[in-house]
Amino acid sequence: MYRERTVPLSELPAALDEAMHGALPLGCYATNRTVRTLLLSNVGVLALRTPLSVGEAWESLASRYPLFAYHEREMRALQGIELRSSPDLRPLYFRADAIPEAIIAEGKGVSVVVVGPVHAGIIEPGRFTMSTGGESVVHLDAQLSYSHRALEPWFEGRDALALAPQVARICGNCSVARSWAYARAIEGLAGIELDEGTEYARLILAEMERVHVHLFDLGNIAAGAGYGKATTAALGLRERINQLNHAVSGHRLLFDSIVPGGVRAGTLSDPASTRAILREIRDDIVRFTDAFFARRSVLRRLDGAGIVEESLARRFGAVGPSARASGIACDVRALAPYGAYRGVAFSEERASAGDVYARSDLRRREIERSFDLLDRALRELDIAALPMPAEIAAPPAGVITTVVEGARGAESLSLSLGSDGRVERLHVISAAYRNWPLVTRAMEGNIVPDFPLVNKSFNLCYSCVDR
Amino acid sequence: MSQRRFARSLAIRHLVCGSCNGCELEMNALAAPQYDISQEGWSIVASPRHADLITVTGPMTEAMRLAARRTLEATAEPVVVVAVGDCASGEGTWCGAGSAGAGAGQELKASIVVRGCPPTPDALREGLRAAATLLDERNS
Ligand code: SF4
Numbered sequence: 180m181y182r183e184r185t186v187p188l189s190e191l192p193a194a195l196d197e198a199m200h201g202a203l204p205l206g207c208y209a210t211n212r213t214v215r216t217l218l219l220s221n222v223g224v225l226a227l228r229t230p231l232s233v234g235e236a237w238e239s240l241a242s243r244y245p246l247f248a249y250h251e252r253e254m255r256a257l258q259g260i261e262l263r264s265s266p267d268l269r270p271l272y273f274r275a276d277a278i279p280e281a282i283i284a285e286g287k288g289v290s291v292v293v294v295g296p297v298h299a300g301i302i303e304p305g306r307f308t309m310s311t312g313g314e315s316v317v318h319l320d321a322q323l324s325y326s327h328r329a330l331e332p333w334f335e336g337r338d339a340l341a342l343a344p345q346v347a348r349i350c351g352n353c354s355v356a357r358s359w360a361y362a363r364a365i366e367g368l369a370g371i372e373l374d375e376g377t378e379y380a381r382l383i384l385a386e387m388e389r390v391h392v393h394l395f396d397l398g399n400i401a402a403g404a405g406y407g408k409a410t411t412a413a414l415g416l417r418e419r420i421n422q423l424n425h426a427v428s429g430h431r432l433l434f435d436s437i438v439p440g441g442v443r444a445g446t447l448s449d450p451a452s453t454r455a456i457l458r459e460i461r462d463d464i465v466r467f468t469d470a471f472f473a474r475r476s477v478l479r480r481l482d483g484a485g486i487v488e489e490s491l492a493r494r495f496g497a498v499g500p501s502a503r504a505s506g507i508a509c510d511v512r513a514l515a516p517y518g519a520y521r522g523v524a525f526s527e528e529r530a531s532a533g534d535v536y537a538r539s540d541l542r543r544r545e546i547e548r549s550f551d552l553l554d555r556a557l558r559e560l561d562i563a564a565l566p567m568p569a570e571i572a573a574p575p576a577g578v579i580t581t582v583v584e585g586a587r588g589a590e591s592l593s594l595s596l597g598s599d600g601r602v603e604r605l606h607v608i609s610a611a612y613r614n615w616p617l618v619t620r621a622m623e624g625n626i627v628p629d630f631p632l633v634n635k636s637f638n639l640c641y642s643c644v645d646r
Numbered sequence: 647m648s649q650r651r652f653a654r655s656l657a658i659r660h661l662v663c664g665s666c667n668g669c670e671l672e673m674n675a676l677a678a679p680q681y682d683i684s685q686e687g688w689s690i691v692a693s694p695r696h697a698d699l700i701t702v703t704g705p706m707t708e709a710m711r712l713a714a715r716r717t718l719e720a721t722a723e724p725v726v727v728v729a730v731g732d733c734a735s736g737e738g739t740w741c742g743a744g745s746a747g748a749g750a751g752q753e754l755k756a757s758i759v760v761r762g763c764p765p766t767p768d769a770l771r772e773g774l775r776a777a778a779t780l781l782d783e784r785n786s
Contacts, residue, residue: 272709273708273709274708274709274711275708275709275710275711275712275713276712278709296709296710296713297659297661297662297694297713297714297717299690299691299692299693300660300690301660301662301670301673301674301690302662302670303662303665303667303670304662304663304709304710304713324709325707325709325710325713326662326664326665326704326707326709326710327707327708327709327745328664328705328707328740328743328744328745328746329744329745329746330740330743330744330746331744332744333743333744344739345739345743348666348668348739348740348763349666350666350667351665351666351667351668351669351670351671351764352667352671354666354668395671395674410677411677411678411679412679414674414675414677414678414679415678415679415680417675417678418675418678418679418680418681418767421675431672431766432668432671432672432764434668434763640667641667642664642665642666642667
C-alpha cells in the first residue's frame, strides 16, 4: 500500500523522527519543486510530501540523517533545488574535464592512492581515492557518476507502458527486481490484481535472479581473498543458472521476463523440468559452499575484514544482505510482503558481525532460502495455469512508490503518471545507492590490498546508482 | 620462438562507458569453466600498456569520454577495438538517451562489433577470435 502525507518543510524533521520508528527509510526525491521522503514499514510505503514554494531552499536533513546526503545532491543537480546547511555541496554529476576534488585526509605520513575510473577487471567505472597511513586506509572517497546518462529526465513524457524494456535495462544486476517494481507501480495505479500463477512465476524469476547474483558475488569475494579456484567454481555454477534462465525466459539474465500485467508469454512453460534441473544445481551449490566455508585459511581472510557496525548501517539507511549482516531486519519479502511472498511466511536471514565473513555467509544462507522458495513456487505453478499478461488500457494518472527485494536489497521505484499514460516522473532508488557509503566506511582501518575483498563483499552496482 | 606460438593470444583491457552492466556479466561469464578463455591464451590485463585489444561497452557518457580516449592512446599499436553489445555498437537501448553518446564503439572506431543485449558468451568468443585474427594480420 502507498500513502502520502503532506508535511511542510518546517515540520519535516519532527515528522521524520516519528515516522522512522519501525520503518526502513528509503530516501527522498523531487518532482519539480515537490520533495517526497519515503519510508517502508509493514503497512507499506509512506511518502512525506513537502512542496517547496518558489525560491524556497531545502533544509538539508543530511547532518541529522546522513542517508539523505546523496539524494539531496541529486535533487540539486537534476531539479535545481537549492540546499541549505548541506554537509556536501560537491556537484554529483560532472564532465570528464571537471571531476570534483576528492576528499582526502591530511596529516603527517598520510599518502594518497587513486584508482579508476577504468579498472583492471571487468567492472563498472568509479574513482577511488584512498588516504593511507602506511598500509592502512584512513579514509576512502568514492567518486561515482561515471555512468551517469541523465536517464530520469529522458523518461519524462514517454509512454509508460512502452518504457518497460528500458526499465529492465537500467541495471543488469537488478533487472528482474526493477521490472517487478515497475510492473507493480503501473498495476497499482491501474488497480489490477494478478492471479496466483502469475505471482508465483514472478517470485520464481526474482529468486533465480537472486541466486545468479549471489553466486557471482561469492565468486568475486573468493577472488578478493585470492582463492581463484572458488571463483571459477562459482562462475561455473552461475553459468548453469544463466542457461536455465534462458530456457525458462529466452534470456540468460531474465531481461523483459516480467512485464506490466504479468509475465511475458511463454515464460516458465515447463515448471516440472525447471524444478528438476534446479535440484541438481542446488546439490552442486551446496557442495561448493560447504567446501568454501570449510577452508580455514580462506575464512581467516574474511573474518574481521571490512566491519560495518549496526549503528553505522542504520545511520546510512543500509539495506539488503549488507545491512542484514550487521543485524538489521530489512528484507522487504518479510517486512512488507508483496505478490506470492504474502502466502509463503518468509523469514529473513540475519547475522551480527558485519564483516566480510558475515556478508558472505549471509549470501550462502540466502541462496538456500531461495531454493526453498523456488521449489515450493514451482510446485504451485505446476498446477496453476499461467495466463497471458493482462491488457492494461492507459493507466490512470497518479503517484506511487513500490519496493521489492532485489539481490542487493530494497529496490524502490517511484512513478508519477499524467492523464495520458505518460511518465511525469520516474525515479529509481537502488539498493546500491543506499549502500555505497558503507563501502567507504568499511574500508577505514583496513589494509589497501583488502580493498577488492571488502568492496566485493558488497559488490554494488553503479549503473542503477548513476543512471 | 616461433611467431605461431603467440598467434591469437589476447591481452584485453575492458572499458565500461555507460553500460547497464549486463554486458559485463556476460564478459565475466567467459571465465567460467564452460568457456574458459584462459585456455585460448586470453587474459584481462591491469594496464592499457599491456593490452592489444580494447573491449568497450555502453553508449558512452560525458564523464567517461576522456578516460576512454586516454586508455586508447595509452595502448601500443596495433590495437583492435571491439564494441561489445548493442549499446556500444550504436543500436542499443541507451544510445542517444539523455546525455549518453551514440555508442562507445562507434566513438572509438571499433573494427569488430558483437551484437546482443547483452551478447551471449558464445557470440563474445566468436568476436574475440575474429579480433585475434585481425590483430595477427595487422601485426605481420
Ligand atoms: S547492450 Fe544491453 S546489456 Fe549491454 S549495456 Fe546495453 S542495455 Fe545493457
